[in-house]
């Protein structure tokens with residue numbers, strides 16, 4: 001199945017939705033790391049959630065979802081751009097219990113940051129007060145958009161998928177329509193969400209409803225790291241500190257946590273870097 005996000009609307013009332021299914025892009029994220037299944041599945045759900053969220057807002061740039069808690073799943077970052085380019089990583093310490101999300105992430109919060117190319121940022125925060133990832137995302141919608149929204153998320157080693165339905169302001173629906181759509185969607189099994197194509201899933205769930213499915217948008221894995229960005233960070237550290245590491249280790253090395261790209265700077269590179277020349281063409285810059 002291709003990695004795609006579909007939008008859909010119900011023709012006769014003010015309810016819209018999105019459905020997303022990832023396989024190649026999701027495998028590109030996981031094959032670079034040796035994640036515990038429980039950590040991997042949370043990361044998949046986070047990537048699906050941030051991509052769904054990125055398609056509900058009009059913006060240019062990237063949307064970043066971060067989980068910040070005191071549990072064993074210390075770090076989780078998922079990012080989607082307005083062009084649906086995604087990347088993500090997670091870091092756990094010790095064993096991560098399955099089941100309730102709060103036993104994995106602990107006491108904490110989910111932070112969503114929209115970052116424009118100009119550097120302008122908007123941030124939204126919601127506490128981790130649900131047992132499931134979808135519950136946290138729904139709480140975020142309730143708080144930030146104040147549009148009733150329901151979310152279903154699933155991930156395993158092969159695929160990651162999600163469904164969103166959202167009630168629009170000033171729609172022609174009544175509570176009955178909204179309840180019926182949510183009730184149908186609630187019959188969705190995890191395996192169905194992961195294995196069926198979006199078209200097939202929507203047909204199964206909302207068979208009797210007049211539903212318009214829009215052309216899909218492709219979703220792909222892409223890491224935005226670059227040698228120039230690492231160089232910028234090194235310049236930010238200052239010459240003195242960089243020279244101290246150089247004396248101690250002979251060269252400076254950095255690995256991208258998202259894609260595992262390896263960057264190395266030797267004494268000549270560092271000289272060029274602080275002289276302001278580009279180091280982009282250095283031959284062994286990326287392995």
Ligand SMILES: [Zn+2]
Pocket residue numbers: 223224225226256257258259260261
């Ligand atoms: Zn990278």
